[in-house]
Amino acid sequence: MDRANVDTDAIIPKQFLKSIKRSGFGPNLFDEWRYLDVGQPGQDNSGRPRNPDFVLNQARYQGAQILLARDNFGCGSSREHAPWALEDFGFRVIIGPSFADIFFNNCFKNGLLPIKLDAVEVDALFAQCLGANGYRLSVDLETQTITRPDGKVIPFNVDPFRRECLLNGWDDIGLTLRHADKIREFEARRRIEQPWLFA
Amino acid sequence: MQAQTLYEKLWSSHVVHVEDDGTALIYIDRHLVHEVTSPQAFEGLKLAGRKPWRVDSIVATADHNTPTDHWEMGIQDPVSRQQVETLDSNIREVGALAYFPFKDERQGIVHVIGPENGATLPGMTVVCGDSHTSTHGAFACLAHGIGTSEVEHVMATQCLLQKKSKTMLVRVDGQLGAGVTAKDVVLAIIGRIGTAGGTGYAIEFGGSAIRSLSMEGRMTICNMAIEAGARAGLVAVDDQTVAYLKDRPFSPRGEQWDRAVAYWRTLHSDDGAVFDAVVELNGAAIKPQVTWGTSPEMVAAIDGIVPDPVLEKDPVKREGMERALQYMGLNPRTPINAIAIDKVFIGSCTNSRIEDLRAAAFVARGRRKADNVKLVLVVPGSGLVKRQAEAEGLDKIFIAAGFEWREPGCSMCLAMNADRLEPGERCASTSNRNFEGRQGAGGRTHLVSPAMAAAAAIAGRFADVRELA
Numbered sequence: 001m002d003r004a005n006v007d008t009d010a011i012i013p014k015q016f017l018k019s020i021k022r023s024g025f026g027p028n029l030f031d032e033w034r035y036l037d038v039g040q041p042g043q044d045n046s047g048r049p050r051n052p053d054f055v056l057n058q059a060r061y062q063g064a065q066i067l068l069a070r071d072n073f074g075c076g077s078s079r080e081h082a083p084w085a086l087e088d089f090g091f092r093v094i095i096g097p098s099f100a101d102i103f104f105n106n107c108f109k110n111g112l113l114p115i116k117l118d119a120v121e122v123d124a125l126f127a128q129c130l131g132a133n134g135y136r137l138s139v140d141l142e143t144q145t146i147t148r149p150d151g152k153v154i155p156f157n158v159d160p161f162r163r164e165c166l167l168n169g170w171d172d173i174g175l176t177l178r179h180a181d182k183i184r185e186f187e188a189r190r191r192i193e194q195p196w197l198f199a
Numbered sequence: 200m201q202a203q204t205l206y207e208k209l210w211s212s213h214v215v216h217v218e219d220d221g222t223a224l225i226y227i228d229r230h231l232v233h234e235v236t237s238p239q240a241f242e243g244l245k246l247a248g249r250k251p252w253r254v255d256s257i258v259a260t261a262d263h264n265t266p267t268d269h270w271e272m273g274i275q276d277p278v279s280r281q282q283v284e285t286l287d288s289n290i291r292e293v294g295a296l297a298y299f300p301f302k303d304e305r306q307g308i309v310h311v312i313g314p315e316n317g318a319t320l321p322g323m324t325v326v327c328g329d330s331h332t333s334t335h336g337a338f339a340c341l342a343h344g345i346g347t348s349e350v351e352h353v354m355a356t357q358c359l360l361q362k363k364s365k366t367m368l369v370r371v372d373g374q375l376g377a378g379v380t381a382k383d384v385v386l387a388i389i390g391r392i393g394t395a396g397g398t399g400y401a402i403e404f405g406g407s408a409i410r411s412l413s414m415e416g417r418m419t420i421c422n423m424a425i426e427a428g429a430r431a432g433l434v435a436v437d438d439q440t441v442a443y444l445k446d447r448p449f450s451p452r453g454e455q456w457d458r459a460v461a462y463w464r465t466l467h468s469d470d471g472a473v474f475d476a477v478v479e480l481n482g483a484a485i486k487p488q489v490t491w492g493t494s495p496e497m498v499a500a501i502d503g504i505v506p507d508p509v510l511e512k513d514p515v516k517r518e519g520m521e522r523a524l525q526y527m528g529l530n531p532r533t534p535i536n537a538i539a540i541d542k543v544f545i546g547s548c549t550n551s552r553i554e555d556l557r558a559a560a561f562v563a564r565g566r567r568k569a570d571n572v573k574l575v576l577v578v579p580g581s582g583l584v585k586r587q588a589e590a591e592g593l594d595k596i597f598i599a600a601g602f603e604w605r606e607p608g609c610s611m612c613l614a615m616n617a618d619r620l621e622p623g624e625r626c627a628s629t630s631n632r633n634f635e636g637r638q639g640a641g642g643r644t645h646l647v648s649p650a651m652a653a654a655a656a657i658a659g660r661f662a663d664v665r666e667l668a
C-alpha cells in the first residue's frame with residue numbers, strides 16, 4: 001500500500017462501524033478504494049464492481065498476509081474495527097516505517113503484528129516487491145527477523161511483553177487480573193487521598 | 200525533588216505496576232462510553248463471565264448514530280438503532296455513574312458532556328473508545344483514546360496497559376489577532392509539526408496565547424492533539440480551569456472542593472522541567488486557517504494559495520499532495536478565498552460548545568447564507584449547549600441567516616447518521632478530520648473555525664472573517 005497517512009476511515013469506512021460484532025469486516029476492508037460503488041453494511045459484496053487499479057484487487061496480491069505500508073499507517077480514529085478488518089481479510093503482519101499509536105496498540109490485541117522498520121529498508125522492500133511477481137517475505141516473531149527472498153535477514157524489535165503475549169496468545173485481562181490485589185490497594189489509597197473521584 | 204512535567208506528574212500518580220520492559224498498568228479514574236466502540240467490549244466481558252471493576256467510573260451517552268432532527272420519530276436507520284439500543288441494554292444491565300441516553304436533556308457528544316458535567320476533573324486519567332478523548336486533557340487530566348479491547352480491559356480491571364510517552368511542549372506566545380481562534384492555532388500547529396509530528400508524545404500546550412484561551416478553546420486545541428499524532432494533549436490548571444469546574448454536577452463540593460482545588464493547583468509543569476521536544480509558535484502571526492487537502496496537515500492561511508506539488512521534493516509527499524488535490528477537485532495555486540462551497544457544518548467535539556456557537560452567530564447576525572450554499576447545519580454539542588444557545592437567542596440568528604438548527608450529536612462530523620455530503624460536494628466544516636469520505640463517500644471537507652465556517656456560508660466561498668467584522 002504505497003501511500004502515506006492511510007487513515008482508519010479508509011481502512012474501514014464508518015458505515016460498517018454500526019455492527020455490534022467483532023468479525024466479518026474483511027470484505028469491507030478499504031471499501032471505498034476497493035469497490036467502485038458505495039458499500040452498505042449487511043450487503044452481499046461478491047457482485048459489487050471492483051476498482052481494478054486498487055492494489056489488493058490485483059491478481060498477484062491475492063492471499064497476501066503481509067501488508068507493506070508507508071508512514072503513519074492507521075492514523076485517525078481509535079476504531080478497533082480497522083485491525084479487525086485487516087485480520088479478517090487475512091493479514092497477519094504489517095510492515096511500515098511508522099504507525100499511529102492507537103492503531104499500533106490495537107493490532108497487538110488482535111493477533112496482528114505491526115513491524116516498524118527504517119524507511120530505507122521499507123523503500124527497498126517496496127522496490128523489490130514491485131519488481132518481482134510472487135514476491136514472498138517470511139517473518140519470524142520468535143527470532144524477530146524478516147527474511148527476504150534474496151536471503152537478506154532484517155532484524156526488527158518488538159516489546160518483549162507484547163511479543164510474549166502474541167506468541168502465547170495470552171489474554172491481557174487475565175494477565176492484569178494477576179495484579180488484582182495491587183489494583184485494590186492502589187484504589188483504596190486513592191479513595192482516601194482524592195475522595196471526590198469516587199463520588 | 201527533580202522538576203517534573205505535568206505529564207510525568209499525572210503518569211507517576213497512576214502507576215499500579217510496571218513490567219520489566221516498562222509496560223505499566225495505569226489506574227483509570229473515568230471511563231466514558233459511547234455506542235460505537237462498546238458493544239463488543241460488553242459482549243466480551245459477558246462471555247468471559249467477568250464483572251465490571253468499578254461501575255461508578257462509567258459515564259455513557261449515545262452520540263455517533265443519533266439523528267439531529269425529527270427526534271419524535273426515533274432512529275430510522277435500523278442498524279444505527281440497534282447499536283444505540285444495545286448500549287441502552289448494556290448500561291441497564293451493568294450500571295454507570297451516569298447515562299445520558301438518546302433524547303435525554305443532557306445527551307450529547309461524549310467529549311462535550313464529560314467536561315460540562317464535571318465528570319472530567321484535573322488529575323484524573325480519562326479513557327474512552329474514541330480517539331478524541333484527548334479533548335479532556337484541557338483540564339490537566341491524562342486522557343487517552345483506546346480501542347475496544349482496551350475498553351473491555353478497563354471495564355474488567357480499571358486499568359490500562361500503557362507505555363510511558365515522550366513529552367513535547369508546544370508553546371504559543373503572543374496575542375492572537377482578532378478573528379483568530381483556538382481552531383486556527385491548532386491547525387497552524389499541525390501544519391507545522393505534521394500529522395505524525397506528535398506520534399509517541401504527550402503534548403503539553405503552553406505559552407501566553409494558550410493561557411489566554413477559554414476552557415472551550417483549550418478543549419478545541421487538545422481535541423486535535425490526536426490529529427498531530429499525539430495520544431494525549433494537556434494544558435496546566437489555572438484560575439480558568441477552577442472557575443469552569445465550580446458547581447458542575449459532578450464537581451466536588453464543600454470541604455472536598457477546597458481540598459481538590461489545592462491539589463489541582465499543583466498540576467502544571469515545574470519550572471525547569473525538561474521536555475523531550477519543544478516547538479514554539481508566534482501566536483500573533485497565526486492567521487485564520489483552511490485545510491485544502493485530505494489530511495489536517497494540508498492547511499493554508501485564508502490569504503494563501505493551494506500549494507503546488509511540483510515544488511515538493513519528497514516523492515511520497517508529492518504523490519500524497521497530487522492525490523489529495525485530485526480527490527478535492529482543486530488546482531494548484533488556486534487562492535483559498537476563491538474556493539466555492541456547497542455545504543457548511545458547524546458542530547463536532549472540536550467546535551460545538553457555546554463559545555463556538557457564539558462565534559458563528561456573531562458572524563451570521565443580520566446576514567444570510569449565499570444562494571450557492573445548499574445547507575448550513577448547526578449542531579450543538581449537547582442538550583445543555585443547545586438550551587444555553589437558545590436562551591441567548593443564537594438559534595434565531597442562525598435560522599434568520601438560513602442555517603438549520605439541529606439536535607445535538609456527532610452528526611456530519613463522521614456521517615454515521617443521515618447528515619452527510621454527497622459525492623463531490625464541498626464543505627466548510629468545523630470538525631477535525633478531512634480524510635477521504637469522512638463526511639460521506641466522495642465528499643470534500645475543508646476544516647475551519649466556527650467563525651470562518653459562518654463567513655464561508657455567507658460568502659459562498661472561503662472568506663477572511665477578519666474582513667467581515
Ligand code: SF4
Pocket residue numbers: 262263308309310329331547548549608609612613630631
Ligand atoms: S464529533 Fe466527530 S470526532 Fe467527535 S466523537 Fe463524534 S464522531 Fe468522533
